[in-house]
Amino acid sequence: MKDTYYKKSLIILLTLTLLGSCINPYFCRELEKVTDIPLIDNIQPEAKSEVLEPIPQDESDNSDDEQYKKKNETKEKEDKKKSLEEKLKTIKEESSRVKKEIEKTKKKKNSKLAKKKDLNTQVGNTKQEIVSLSQKITSLSQKISKKENEVSNKESEISVARDLLKSRIKFNYMTPELSKLEAVMNMGKYSDYLCRLEYQAKISDNDQKKLNELKETLTQIQQTKKEIEQNKYQIEITKEKVETKKKQLENELVDISNEVYSIEKEEAAWHKNAENLKKQMNALQAEIEKICRELASDTEYVGGDMIWPVPGCFSISSPFGPRSFDGFHYGVDISQRGIYGKNVVATNSGKIIFAGWRSLYGICVIIDHGGKRTSLYAHLSSTCVSLNQTVTKGQTIGLVGSTGNSTGPHLHFEIRENGKAKNPMIYFKKAKAQ
Ligand SMILES: [Zn+2]
Secondary structure, three states: OHHHHHHHHHHHHHHHHHHOOOOOHHHHHHHHHHHOOOOOOOOOHHHHHHHHOOOOOOHHHHHHHHHHHHHHHHHHHHHHHHHHHHHHHHHHHHHHHHHHHHHHHHHHHHHHHHHHHHHHHHHHHHHHHHHHHHHHHHHHHHHHHHHHHHHHHHHHHHHHHHHHHHHHHHHHHHOOOOOHHHHHHOHHHHHHHHHHHHHHHHHHHHHHHHHHHHHHHHHHHHHHHHHHHHHHHHHHHHHHHHHHHHHHHHHHHHHHHHHHHHHHHHHHHHHHHHHHHHHHHHHHHHHHHHHHHHHHOOOOOOOOOOOOOOOOOOOEEEOOEEEOOOEEEOOEEEOOOOOOOOEEEOOOOEEEEEEEEEHHHEEEEEEEOOOOEEEEEEEEEEEOOOOOOEEOOOOEEEEEEOOOOOOOOEEEEEEEEOOEEEOHHHHOHHHHHO
């Protein structure tokens, strides 16, 4: 009886529960076990979910459509990549033309700068020459004024001497001549008179002689003065010539400075042009790489272990990770004595998605290994592979160098997954042990 009552109570409870909206299948199954009444048949949640699934369409048609769509997309991407590569090629050509122009302008500028330097030296020399000539002129002017003083002194002396001589002559002239009778009458006086005359004549002679000497000295002084003046005049002419030359050189200097200025402007314009082209190239390269990654995204990783990119050289001079001087190091630097020119090999098989110059990386190669994994080899001295080429694991792709932003020969080696840099060492536990 008790058992029947228990069963009936449970059935009532179940009915009430079923009337509600939530049914616990687990609870129902437990009830079934106890009651032997199949309760869950009407619920069938699994079957419900099957019904909700879309009605399967013709499978082969669907996959054909998708394949067709994918093929079209791939073709579109490949066409776009091709057109971008063409564009990149044109810009590269333009860039190399601009580089040549920069070189040409630089040469032109250097030649003008050399001329400017030479002109500066010449102007400096003429300035020195002018100073030296001015000093000479000053010294000669002093000499001339000294000579002028001498002339003036001599002229004074001459004037004095002349006056003296004049007065003596006057005195002689004024002295009355004794008549013969007087002379006979005063024989003594006459002899005195004669003596006096002789004496006076002698003095006059001396005066005259002295005067002549003075005049001669004066002539010599004047002659010397004249020579000095001529010398000064010559020097003044030379100075004038040097000044004219200096002015001419200074004019030339102004001209050449203007030329250098305009060449520098031209040079700056070329540099700006080159910078723009570089930006365009980088953008195109990035776009091409993106397409390459997208094209490669469907392919699977080539598989197998990666091998060390510089056989025999395992020394790491700068590991992957944060770096004090440039923020973050996205790869490892492999470097050791004598590494320059060593073979750099493909770490695994794949397709070359970049081979060439890439700003800071210098000569650089990027290999796509499928499965969105790429490896990058930078600062090479040269590369022997080209874009879209397929390479096999261990194949030489270039030589270790120091191109781009590099302080010495080394290989900067990166591995990226989905474009994100990974620590390459995690792939080379085996390589390290080699
Ligand atoms: Zn590096």
